[in-house]
Amino acid sequence: MQTLTLETPAGGLHVARWRPQAPGTRSPRPQASPIVLLHDSLGCIALWRDFPALLAEATGREVIAYDRLGYGRSAPFPGQQPSSFIADEGEAFHALREHFGLTCFVLLGHSVGGCMAAEIAGQHADGCEALVTVATQAFTEPRTLAGIREAEQAFQPPAAMARLAKYHGDKADWVLRSWVDTWHSEAFDGWTLDDALTRVRCPTLAIHGEHDEYGSLAQPRRIASRTPGPAEPRLLPCGHVPHRECPEVLADIVAEFLAVRD
Structure with a gap:
C-alpha cells in the first residue's frame, strides 16, 4: 500500500493505493481502469481493513481509496456537514481524478459511499466504466433511521467513542453527529437517490446483505431497477x-462482475 496527501482547496485528502502483487493470483492488468472506493458514514481507509488488497488481487486492478474531508486522516471539514453532502462529494472526486489522470475508472461505494458513487457515476459518465453499490441506501426508510439511533446509543460509553477516535482523532464527535443529525434532519425527510440513479449510464451491480440492519432488500432492488446491469x-x-x-x-463477486466487461 502506498499513501499520499492530495491537497485540495478545501483541505488535504488522505489517499491510499494498492496494486496486485501476490504470486499465484490473477495477473495484474496495467491497462485496466482502477477501482475507486468510497467509504461509509463512519468509515475511512483504515476501516476497509484488508478488503482493498483482496480486491486488487481478485481483479488484477489497482485500487484507490481516500478519507473524505472530515474523516480519518484527511483534514477537518470546515463547519457543519450540509444536506447536499452526497452530491457534493463529486468535487473531491474530481480533484482525485485530475491528480491521478483517471481517464476511466470503476466506482465501488459502501453504504452512503454507494450513494456518492452513484452521484459521481452520473457526474463523470464519460469515464465511469462500472458501478458497484454495497449495502447502499436508495431512500430513507424506518429501518435506516432506527438503526442509526441504535448506533448513536451504542456510542454513548466513553470507550465506544474512544474506538471511533482511534480512526478519526479529534474529529470523531463531528463524524458521529454528521451521520446521526443529517439523516434525521428535515432536509432528509423523503430523501431518495432516484435522480442520481437516472443519470447512471454504466453497468451497475447492487450488492446487499440479507441481514442488513440499516436497509431492507427494497434498497438494492430499487438501485438495480433504475440502473443498467x-x-x-x-x-x-x-x-x-x-x-x-x-x-x-x-x-470475488466484484471480480466476476468486472471480468465480463474486460
Whole structure:
C-alpha cells in the first residue's frame, strides 16, 4: 500500500493505493481502469481493513481509496456537514481524478459511499466504466433511521467513542453527529437517490446483505431497477458490512462482475 496527501482547496485528502502483487493470483492488468472506493458514514481507509488488497488481487486492478474531508486522516471539514453532502462529494472526486489522470475508472461505494458513487457515476459518465453499490441506501426508510439511533446509543460509553477516535482523532464527535443529525434532519425527510440513479449510464451491480440492519432488500432492488446491469441485486448472507463480514466473497463477486466487461 502506498499513501499520499492530495491537497485540495478545501483541505488535504488522505489517499491510499494498492496494486496486485501476490504470486499465484490473477495477473495484474496495467491497462485496466482502477477501482475507486468510497467509504461509509463512519468509515475511512483504515476501516476497509484488508478488503482493498483482496480486491486488487481478485481483479488484477489497482485500487484507490481516500478519507473524505472530515474523516480519518484527511483534514477537518470546515463547519457543519450540509444536506447536499452526497452530491457534493463529486468535487473531491474530481480533484482525485485530475491528480491521478483517471481517464476511466470503476466506482465501488459502501453504504452512503454507494450513494456518492452513484452521484459521481452520473457526474463523470464519460469515464465511469462500472458501478458497484454495497449495502447502499436508495431512500430513507424506518429501518435506516432506527438503526442509526441504535448506533448513536451504542456510542454513548466513553470507550465506544474512544474506538471511533482511534480512526478519526479529534474529529470523531463531528463524524458521529454528521451521520446521526443529517439523516434525521428535515432536509432528509423523503430523501431518495432516484435522480442520481437516472443519470447512471454504466453497468451497475447492487450488492446487499440479507441481514442488513440499516436497509431492507427494497434498497438494492430499487438501485438495480433504475440502473443498467443485472435486474436483481446480488445478496450475501451477512449484515451491513460485507467487506468485514465476508471480504473474500465480496471481492470475488466484484471480480466476476468486472471480468465480463474486460
